[in-house]
Amino acid sequence: MFMNSNYPAESRALIAVDCIIFGFDEHEEVLKVLLIKRDMTPHKGDWSLMGGFLGIDETVDDAASRVLHTLTGLDNIYMEQLHVFSEVARDPVERTISVAYIALININDHDQKLIQQYSARWFTLEDKPDLIFDHDEMFNLGLSRLQHRVSTKPIGFELLPEKFTMRQLQKLYEEILATDLDKRNFSKKINSLEILEKLDEKDKRSSRKGSYLFKFDEEKYKEKSRQGFHFKI
Amino acid sequence: MFMNSNYPAESRALIAVDCIIFGFDEHEEVLKVLLIKRDMTPHKGDWSLMGGFLGIDETVDDAASRVLHTLTGLDNIYMEQLHVFSEVARDPVERTISVAYIALININDHDQKLIQQYSARWFTLEDKPDLIFDHDEMFNLGLSRLQHRVSTKPIGFELLPEKFTMRQLQKLYEEILATDLDKRNFSKKINSLEILEKLDEKDKRSSRKGSYLFKFDEEKYKEKSRQGFHFKI
DNA sequence: TGCATAAGTGTAAAAAATACAATATTATTG
């Protein structure tokens, strides 16, 4: 047994994480992505995903959490590993492989000043500029993953405030899935899942009648999951 | 613009790929996994997934293909990136992050001599020994991914010979999903997908009557996919 | 020729998904 033994013949590479950060603009009722303006060459001034390098004492999840916290000031952001991107010349500066993540945040919660510091901006999917390196490929894959995930896991709520109306939830799904849904069938479906709590409170901003507010009941969801329930929309 | 510019302050790490190689034993009608006996310290003699390090001129997919070819002699193996494992101390020798892959092969196609060279063996899921490092975690995640994938993509055929009976296909699904299926409902379902070609040929090994052989019609599947069809079992 | 063995097939019931439109609530206004 040797001290400081290693695998000497092998080549090491830089490891990055890049985050596709999604948010839902309740006012405009559109899905948005948070992008930063690159402050170093090459491609200085172009738009990119927020990223960073893996630290010596971090897992890639740690690194992604750190990167997300740095930009938004938030902790415990929902995130999920997406895919490794490793084309040899993907980063012209140096061989770097990148682990892409998708992350979902409530667009109103984050630290506005921080994102200004990073010259970051929210873009609708329509207005999204072309991104550097292979970031467009990451983004496209991330959007597909999001579309799939919201259909099979109750993660859409991460994009909404704690209390939301049935209509907001429906708009969120319509926007992410890029489809129209029937409101009668939608609420029937959602209610049949029995994972939302209907509050007595109403949101009166959108109509005279006001619409009931709901809350995602995570405990109920977990309990049902233990009993074999599978979320499906 | 500088020559040989890089990101100097960041730390580099070794990058490995590890492959969870699944096969279906038609005779025993069980799902198996191909493991190798480790020939270096630490954990020499213990069982592990087949792996290798990322080469300087390879993508991680390239590396996984190479690793799979090295062990099996096969090319164009179905494989899919699973997840990055990056616990700081996961490899006690040196900081290494590993990209895990699942791979599906026909258990009768591969090069028997090669796997002997690597002291590799097929194990049923029941007999699978404990694996080194975090390879058990990789394996468990890989099995979940396989279960999900065979339900939503026509990849089960990768585990069977080109021509197979409806019963073999059903056994394969039963084994992977760890459930029993009704043969009437199963063949009704499969046939309704219209992606199999029923041959005139029969396999007479399993019964006097013989059972019809089928072939996966990839072209038909691709055409249907273009038209919005989604495989679902 | 009849027996043993696995292959192959159909139908009824239940559940889930879809299509579709009228009524309820309340603030505002005349």
Add this chain to the structure above:
DNA sequence: CAATAATATTGTATTTTTTACACTTATGCA
């Protein structure tokens, strides 16, 4: 205070999909 305007809420009929369930067929062999 009655009418109105605007959005919220709710139910039913139809179609499709899934599930449950058992008998007939083909053939080699005794």
